[in-house]
Amino acid sequence: MQPKIIADLLYLFLIIIINLQFRITLNNIKMKNYIILFFSLLVFFSCEENSTNEINIYSKRHYQVDIKQYENFEKITGIKVNVIKAGDDELLERLKNEGKNSPADLFVTVDAGKLQKGVEMGLFQKINSELINSNVSDDLKDVNGFWIPITYRARLLVYSNERVNKSELSTYEDLASDKWRGRLLVRSSSNAYNQALMSSLYANLGEEAILDWSSGVVANFARDPKGNDRDQVKAIAAGQGDIAIVNSYYIGLLLSSEKQSEVDAGKSVSVFFPNQGKSQRGTHINISGFAMTKNAPNKENAMKLLEYLTGVEAQNTYVNNSYEYPANPRVKPSNLVQSWGDFKRDDLDLNALGIFREDAIKIFDKTGWK
Numbered sequence: 134m135q136p137k138i139i140a141d142l143l144y145l146f147l148i149i150i151i152n153l154q155f156r157i158t159l160n161n162i163k164m165k166n167y168i169i170l171f172f173s174l175l176v177f178f179s180c181e182e183n184s185t186n187e188i189n190i191y192s193k194r195h196y197q198v199d200i201k202q203y204e205n206f207e208k209i210t211g212i213k214v215n216v217i218k219a220g221d222d223e224l225l226e227r228l229k230n231e232g233k234n235s236p237a238d239l240f241v242t243v244d245a246g247k248l249q250k251g252v253e254m255g256l257f258q259k260i261n262s263e264l265i266n267s268n269v270s271d272d273l274k275d276v277n278g279f280w281i282p283i284t285y286r287a288r289l290l291v292y293s294n295e296r297v298n299k300s301e302l303s304t305y306e307d308l309a310s311d312k313w314r315g316r317l318l319v320r321s322s323s324n325a326y327n328q329a330l331m332s333s334l335y336a337n338l339g340e341e342a343i344l345d346w347s348s349g350v351v352a353n354f355a356r357d358p359k360g361n362d363r364d365q366v367k368a369i370a371a372g373q374g375d376i377a378i379v380n381s382y383y384i385g386l387l388l389s390s391e392k393q394s395e396v397d398a399g400k401s402v403s404v405f406f407p408n409q410g411k412s413q414r415g416t417h418i419n420i421s422g423f424a425m426t427k428n429a430p431n432k433e434n435a436m437k438l439l440e441y442l443t444g445v446e447a448q449n450t451y452v453n454n455s456y457e458y459p460a461n462p463r464v465k466p467s468n469l470v471q472s473w474g475d476f477k478r479d480d481l482d483l484n485a486l487g488i489f490r491e492d493a494i495k496i497f498d499k500t501g502w503k
């Protein structure tokens with residue numbers, strides 16, 4: 134039976150007892166008080182059980198490290214973390230339909246744009262925590278306070294060690310240049326990582342410039358977009374193209390894979406951070422972040438989890454297992470990621486990745502980026 138139903142039944146029983154007490158006799162007032170106290174405590178603990186020992190997360194994240202984080206948190210606090218995984222649009226729609234009855238406390242995804250979308254849909258409440266605020270870098274935060282970052286990733290370039298010289302690479306803009314004709318690999322435009330990249334270009338360069346840019350990039354494709362980010366690296370290893378646009382952590386995941394073919398693919402490329410020149414804006418990044426649902430039934434627990442995940446211990450777990458960058462500046466990236474060197478990140482307001490998404494999708498459609 135649900136704890137809430139038990140609590141309701143006990144409460145009903147309590148009311149009946151009180152009434153009976155009044156009707157039959159009020160002689161033994163002490164006894165009556167004990168009965169009331171006993172049932173009040175029972176009701177209190179039944180309710181407490183319902184709202185203090187768990188957290189429900191709707192998650193778009195698909196990484197092994199998350200299971201580890203939630204298990205560690207459970208060991209420390211005794212709070213059970215339940216996760217429902219699905220696509221972010223699907224989860225946002227579910228939150229909207231469930232409304233006040235949603236069991237979800239937190240929504241986590243890998244794109245600030247989707248968090249911004251949830252904010253626009255009115256699904257979240259602000260997160261006020263001094264600790265979280267001091268845990269994460271200022272430029273990764275939501276300026277409106279509705280979501281918090283846990284990690285970030287660079288959408289960077291990788292190039293064939295055999296067929297490309299590092300000095301040939303410079304900016305995202307340069308990917309439209311003729312010298313890359315038939316050599317560029319990238320996944321489809323339906324992917325959120327590419328939509329966020331295009332949104333950042335839209336926000337930074339404007340519609341006209343990126344229409345030209347996107348046409349040039351499409352003309353340089355080594356093949357029609359297909360597969361995920363790892364598949365683009367594997368295609369370079371197989372000689373199907375020479376450079377690719379991928380998220381940074383996938384290189385770490387390939388190099389630490391149990392499959393030798395994936396390790397070999399990772400070794401066949403080098404990492405390059407575009408737009409690092411003095412007057413240039415920096416490499417496009419995106420965060421992975423959490424939002425608190427508007428009616429989070431376990432808000433206090435959820436806040437504890439967010440404080441834990443942005444703290445030093447959990448941040449170290451992220452960087453050493455998923456090869457993402459830490460949102461907490463007191464934590465260093467994994468040794469492998471550090472070996473790529475520091476880079477300047479594009480400091481565009483990350484909400485722009487959601488605000489310009491529809492415009493970005495139109496650019497893909499107009500320029501034939503499948």
Ligand SMILES: [Fe+2]
Nearest residue numbers: 195243362380
């Ligand atoms: Fe990913």
